[in-house]
Each structure stands twice: as structure tokens, then as C-alpha cells.
Amino acid sequence: MSSPGHPNQFALLAQRRFAPFFWTQFLGAGNDNLFKFAFTVMVTYQLQVSWLPPAQAGLAIGALFILPFVLFSATSGQLADKLDKTLLMRWVKNLEIAIMALAGWGFMQAEVPVLLACVFLMGLHSTLFGPVKFAYLPQQLNERELTGGNGMVEMGTFVAILLGNVAGGLLIATPQVGASHVAMAALGVALLGRLTAQAIPLTPATDPGLQINWNPVSETWRNLKLAHEQLAVFRSLLGISWMWFFGAVFLANFPSFAKEVLHGNEQVASLLLVVFSIGIGVGSLLCEVLSKRHVEIGLVPLGAIGMSVFAIDLYVAAHALPPVTQQLGLAEFLAQHAHWRVLADLCLLALFAGLYSVPMYALIQLRAQPTHRARIIAANNILNALFMIASSVLAGALLGAGLSIPEIFLAVGLANAVVAAYIFLVVPEYLLRFIAFMLSRLVYRYRLRGDEHIPTSGPALLVCNHVSFIDAVLLMAASPRPIRFIMDHRIFATPVLGWLFRLAKCIPIAPQKDDPATYEAAFAQARAVLADGELLGIFPEGGITRDGSLQPFKGGVMKIVEGLPDVPVVPLALQNLWGSFFSRVERGEAMVKPFRRGLFSRVGLVAGAPLAAAEVSPERLRNEVSALLAS
Template structure:
């Protein structure tokens, strides 16, 4: 069930372009509503990782701390950083919903400056306990910033910009992590001045982030009357129940947390994988991190192009397939690599062709993870009620932390049981296939959108004109001509929201397509004379769809055309609108026309019928959808709708 219109569109007038003229993701870097925010979060992510990595190197290689052995240093620092996510995420989500998000951003950056000043002193004094305290405080800083980051974007970006905006943020975060680790490692290793250099760099980055934050435009509170519940356990449970009201949102939370589980297994084992399996030195381990980060960044940026600048959750199964395929191939690529006396340097490692397959698998696996995660984040942002969005994202942060901890425990148990690191990677890759299948069966929308994405990219070249007329919120009836057995699938691809279709009951008997339409919860209808009960049941279900604020799709011709011509419209649409008026709903009607589908494989042709000769028009044949302006229900009549659809068809 959809939320109110605000749940599916920006919540404030901060966005400067409409859906038709939305800039691409790189153009957002020139706009004040996005650029200052982007660089603020970039500086924060870079500072987190510069500080943590420099501290880890310092206690591992440079200091002798009896109560913190080098083997435990990385684990202790990582655990301290994650702990605030478990303790304070629920509270941070409430604060973000209650207060202006820009105010929250600036307060968090002020906190970062104070933490980094304390950390700077501790670096110079080599005070490990204080630095550990700063790790916890920087985890708190990230905990507070997390809900702000993902709740701010849908407040300033429209639906067509949201995938690109999330892709830019995801890319920026991983590039910042990479740069922070590299710079932190280089600075702390400098003789005599290393600790002071890290101290200065941390403070400078914090000041730079705060300076840029000053230019972030206001993003007003979405629930200023909220009363804060300071109990993190009950608040987290309440937020998860809120998310569960939207099944697609809740399953997306679990899907994102699984992605962090999956990624943590690989990232956490890169040093040992480089040393024990690839027989490389520290530079090889750093190279793996670079390859993985670049892959995530490229995958995140590709989402906007692959989705045609919509929130396209059909990309999620594509990403999941890639994560499994390249994870499995990584196992085979890394198995049986011969040891080298003294280990590989970076140069000798790159000189081996077998190692390039390993790097390609890692890059493509990470790229797939980027394609998998960005649409899920965008879907959560779009379909969560604005008043609760930050709290739902905060609950997701808690789930992410728990899944990452579970991944460390699982990997440790497998390694202790005698599994090799490549075998651990294989287990996780195969588990990913099981988890993905489970999620897609629970929420068929992912699978359906994937099918429509494949159909409109690999079978047809699908062009939509007038897509801005498809409502992004509230109930509406979409009226289209009926040309082929895949008309509903094509309309799904054009809409950023799910559509429930009323369809002839006989189409559900078509192999494969019938199963897909049942998954899509399409509504079967039979002629009143043939089955009065099924006829009435279809209209009852249609009324329920509109009461829930969703989109209803109908083909008023009553059947697929047999001659390619637009047939007369029947009166079912009027019955639907009369029922909606009785329910007190104002439901617009959106006319649509599918073009150039007649004669394709899925359409009927007088002599051959449908689906009898594949590729009868070759591969990638052009088809289109023309969408007209919405018509008020009071102005709707079957004859007038017929004329409007006919006029849209004439545009070709």
C-alpha cells in the first residue's frame, strides 16, 4: 500500500527541476541543494577512516601496548566504532525526524571538530585509551549522521533524481573510505612527524566538513511534534514495526543489511586473503581494497543509466545475480595459486595473468553490490512516510551493524572449522543466491521489475514519452490500449510505483506470463454473463486498490486487439470511478498508448497468432508508450477516453 503523495515525492520545494527536466547525477554537484551535502558527507567518511586506520597502524606496528595486543587492535577498534550504532541509532532517527536536518548536520560536524581536537592531542601524546574513546565518539558521530544522510536526499531530490543522488553518495562514501585509509596509512608511517601529521589532517578535515556544511540549505523537520523515546530497544522495535507496514520497505531493509553482511566477509578477510591465498604483501592487500572500492563506486554510478533515471528496483536481482556469479568464480580463480618465496610484491603480483582474473571477479562482484544496494536505498526513501523516514533508516543502521557482527562471527567459525578463505567466499556467494531468491519470492515486485527491465532493455527498445504524467503519489487509474500479452509488463517498466492490473481471466492460463501476473497480484475478470461472481469480485478488488492509494491499470477494450486497431472502450472504467466517488476518493484517469507493438512476438497476427515465431521483427525492435495528461474523474467518458488514447497512438 502506498503512503500519501509526500511519501513518493520530495517533501519540500527545495528541488528546482521537475521530473521532466531533472539533471543527471553529475550535474547535481553544481547545485546547492546537493553539492554542499555531498562534500560534507565525503569529508566525514574520509575523516572516519583516516583516523581509524592511522590509529590501527599506530597500535599494531609502532607502539607496544600490553593490554591491547596487535592481533586484537583492529577488532577492538572496529567493535568500538560499531557499538554506538547499536546504542544510539534509534535516538538519532528520532532527532532527525524532529529537527531541521541542516541543523542536525551542522551540530554533528561541530561534534566532529571537538572529537578530532581531542584525538589530535591523543595522537601527539600517544595516549591509546583516549584514542579508543575517540573511536567510540566518532562512531557516535557517524550514528547521528546516518539517518540525516538518507532522509535529506528525498527531501531535496525528486523521483527521477533519487537513484542518481544515492549513487553519487554511495560512490563518494567508498572513495572517501579508500582515500582515508590510504592517506592515514601514509601519514602515520612518516618518521618523527607521522603522529602530528595525522592529528593535523584529522582536524583540518573536520573543519573543512563544517565549513561546507554551512552552505547546505534548510531541510525542515518532518515531525516537529515528535516526543523522543529514549529507550533504544523499544524505539528500535517500534521503528521495525513501522517499516513492516510496507512489506517492500521492510524486505529492502533486510536486503541492504544482507549486502553489508556479504561485503563485510570480503573486506574483513582481504589482508589474510592477500597474504595466505594470493601470497602477496601489504601492497597487494591495499590493491584489493582499491579494486573493491572502485567497483562499488562504478556500480553505484551505473544505476542511474541502467534505470533510465527512475527508482528501478528491477536492478536488484541483476546485482544479486552478479554477486553470486562473481563470488563463485572468485573461489575457482583463487584456488590452487602457487606460493612464491618471499611473497609477491605489487609488481610481481600484477605480472601474473591468473591474478587479473581474481581482480576482475572482485571488481565485478563489488560493481554488482553497488547495483544491488542503490535501488534498495532509493525505494526505502521513496516509500517510507516522511514523518518516519529517518527512524526507519536508523533501524536499518542497527540491522546493518548486527548483520556485520554476525558476518564476522560466521566467518570466524567457518575458518576455525577448517574452511579456507576462498571456501568462505564460496559459502557466502551461494548463500547470497538463497537469500536473494527468498526475498524476491516474498516481495515479487523485485522479480517483476527485473522481468520488465529485461524486456524493455534486451527484447525491445522501449521509449516512454510523457512519463511525468504518471502520478508519483495517491490513487489513479491508468487506461491503455491492449496490443500484446506483455502490455502490463511494459507499463510496469514505465511506472516508478507498482500497478495492479485488471486483466482477462484467460491470460492467467498463458505459461510463464500467467504465473508472473499472479505474482503481480493482477485482478482476473470474467464477462458478467459467464461468471457474475468473478466479475463483481474484480470490481471489489479494484475499489480496494484505489482506497489503499495505489495505481490501478485497465485495458478498456476488454481484450487484445486482433487487427492492430483500437477497439471500442467498454464501460468498466465508469463503474470503477463511480465506486471511487462513493468511497469519497478523487481519482484521476491517465490515458496511455502503447505504440509499435503490433506485429511483435507477443502480439496476435491474423494468420500466426502470438508467441509462435520468435524474433519475427528481429532483436531490439522499437516500441513506445505515450502518456497523456491526467483527466479528472468528473470529465471521464468511454468515448472521450477512446479519442484521447487514439490521439496518443497517432503520435507514433
């Protein structure tokens, strides 16, 4: 994996390992929507097809496009794991050219059955491309680039959807030559996508010996079972699918919301889509900035909170609109201040949806087994499709039961809060990382150095000085993976913090002379954590410093690594925490004087180069941490 440094995610567009791939997926998403929207407009406004009424055209086209995701995602995931991903992408783009050539003929001849078949085939094209797209990124980008890369792809996809819809609508509306213009544009975009795919670097297969199981039902079930072995991955699949359920309710109801609630024309409906797309794009790009170029799943609860808050406020804003007696054009709509609140709610709702989804995609890519990654992503695509279908059915049922569109938005916003709370309680890592994220951004100005030494895979023992009651939380904020900590059993009796550390599955330890059973159980659990390939954190001073100085390291670290000579030991140093609210001070206790040093005081964490377990001793580790404190 190449990992050249870059200042931000936009610099990836100058690198061959990302730029050709980005433009290939951008053009593919744009062409999907150019073709679908042009076809929808044609059968809605220009043709009279008795067996496809205009009111049903959009639903039929959407259903045909989604159907291949349900039927063929399991097979496409296997192909993406078995074959070189770049060669597979080029083959898929060849398929797109053939489909668009056939669709061009269908447009020019006004052959609706042919165009419906092309909708299904373009759904197949996207089904084949989806798993390889998301499995490609973790093979080409390192952990520090993965969030930014996913944010760029998410932003690019929604911008492409927006541009494709606008282009399709404008081209098909051109008098007399609209169909031919759509045919030429769709084929041209497909050819350009194939050209960019040619520049994507080869990406070797992760499981070339895989035997393809052509039964989509059994293969999908097997992939979901694989994902379920890693609970955080499986819950992320459900979380992403819920986001598509949530978003589909809004996207599907924009035309009716614009017409019936906002009393706007088609331009107003298009404006809602533009604002929503901008919000998703901005939120996706913000992920790298807020996560400090790590996979930061602490953003997911923040995104979920924002999604619910602004969905509920959208309902309130819709009920505060002034009465309107005529249909409003775009200028008239924007002239009323009450409508700006609606637009702000939509934009912020979409922005937080971007914050919610991008870290989940990155977590799946980072933690799924590389040999099964594409198949797990394929299973995710099936779940997404099923959740989107369910959202359409449920929204239709609620409308049929007499609910208004704003009331549906309110119901989805409230349901989102319930679903999010369930996910975060079942997988507390999300909640823990959210707390760590908020603490390291809102209470302190937290600076990380040397965090590339904290491994993104495999076992490691993290050894740190102990300054405050929230040292473990700050270490959580520095690692893209969960850390299990050994902690003094007495801290579990501390209100709030004790609950937090139990949620994090911290390992209680007591002095051997006081409780030999707890003492031995702690070391047994610690060695099991390392044997399972996880991260273990310890504070070898044995307690929080009372004078701010580094205390002698106890010998427990040697007992932990005994028999594990290959486990790396990473020295860490927390800087400038002494004297803060959560630390003790001379002649005083911790957490008794709020804002002792004010908000946003500077603190830091420095990670040193890993040491081999066979080379460490308490004295050497203390010297390493002491040197980091002085750096």
C-alpha cells in the same frame, strides 16, 4: 521539493541542494577512515601496548566504532525526524571538530585510551549523521533524481573510505612527525566539513511534534514494526543488511587473502581494497543509467545474481593460481595473468553489489512514511551493524573450523543466492520488476515519454491500449510503483504469463453474462485498490487487438471510478508493439514465431496528462489514447 532538470547525476554537483551535502558526507566518511586507519597502524606497528595486542587492535577499533550504531541509532532517527535536518547536520559537524581536536591530542601524546574513546565518539558521530543523511535526499530530490543521488552518495562514500585509509596510512608512517600530521589532517578535514555543511539549504522537520522515546530497545522495535507495515520496505532493510554482511566478509579478509592466498605484500592488500572500492563506485553510478532515472528495483535481482556469480568464480580463480615460493610485490603480482582474474572478480562482485544496494536505499526513501523515514533508516543502521557483527563471528567460526578464505567466499556466494531467492519470492515485486527490466532492455528498445505523468504517490487509474500479451509487463517497467491490473481471466491459464500475473496480484475479470460473481468481485477489488492509494491499470478495449487498430473502449472504466471523483485517470499508449512476437498478427496467433521482428525492435510508451475522474468518459479516453498513439 525542487526538481530542475539535469542531464545526469553528475549535474547535481552543481546544485546547492545537493553539492554541499555531498561534500559534507564525503569529508565525514573520509575523516572516519583516516582517523581509524592511522590509529590502527599506530598501535599495530609503532606502539607496544600490553593490553591491546596488534592482532586484536583492528577488531577492537572496529567493534568500538560499530557499538554506537546499536546503542544510539533509534534516538538519532527520532532527532532526524523531529529537527531541521540541515541544522542537525551542522551540529554533528561541530561535534566532529571537538572529537578530532581531542583525537589530535591523543595522537601527539600517544594516549591509546583517549584514542579508543574518540573511536567510540566518531562512531556516535556517524550514528547521528546516518539517518539524517538518507532522510535528507528524498526531501531535496524528486523520484527521477533519487537513484542518481543515492548512487553519487554511495560512490562518494567508498571513494572517501579508500582515500581516508590511504591518507591515514601514509601520514602516520611519516617518520617522527606522523602523529602530528594525522592530528592536523583530521582536524582540518573536520573544519572543512563544517564549512560545507554551512552551505546546505535548510530542510524542515517532517515530524516536529514528535515526543522523543529515549529507550533505544523499545524505539528500535517500534521502528521495525512501522517498517514491517510496508513489506517491500521491511524486506529492503533486511536486503541492505545482508549486503553489508556479504561485503564485510570480503573487506575483513582482504589482508589475510592477500597474504596467505595471493602471497602478496601490504601493497597487494591495498590494491584489493582499491579495486573493490572502484567496483562499488562504478556500480552505484551505473544505477541511474540502467534505471533511466527512476527508482528501478528490477536492478536488485540483477545485482544479487552478479554478487553470487563472481563470489563463486573468485573461489575458482583462487584455486587456479600458480604456485608461489616468495612474497610478491605489487609489480610482480600484476605481472601474473592469473591474478587479473581475481581482480576482475573482485571488481565485478563489488559493481553488482552497487547495483543491488542503491535501488534498495532509494526504495526505502521513496516509500517510507515521510514522518517516520529517518527512524526507519535508523532501524536499518542497527540491522546493518548487527549483520556486520554476525558476519565477523561467522567468518571467524568458519576459519576456526578449518575452512580456507576462498572456501568462505564460496560459502557466502552460495548463501547470497539462497537469501536473494527468499527475498524475491517473499516480495515478488523485485522479481516482477526484474523481468520487466530485462524484457524492456533485452527484447525491445523501450522508450518512455511523459512518464512524469505517472504519479509517484497516491491513487491513479492507468488506462492503456491493449496490443500484446506483455502490455502489463511493459507498464510495470514504466512505473516506480507497483501496478495492480484488471485482466481477462483466461490469460491466467497461459503458461508462464499466467504465473507471472498471479504473482503480480492481477485481478481476474470475466464477462458479466458468463460469470457475474467474478465480474462484480473484480470491480470491488479495483475500487479497493484505488481506495488504498495504489495504482490500478486497465485495458478498456476488453481484449488484445486482432488487427492493430484501437478498438472501442468499454464502460467498465466508469464503473471503477464511480464514487471516486478525485482519482486521476492517466491515459497511456503503447506504440509499435503490433506485429511483435507477443502480439497477434493478421491471420496468425501470438507467440508462435520467435524473433518475428528481430531483437531490440523499437517500442514505446507515451503517458498523457492526468484527467479528473469526474471528467472522463469511454469516448474521451479513447480519443486521448488515440492522440498519444499518433504523437
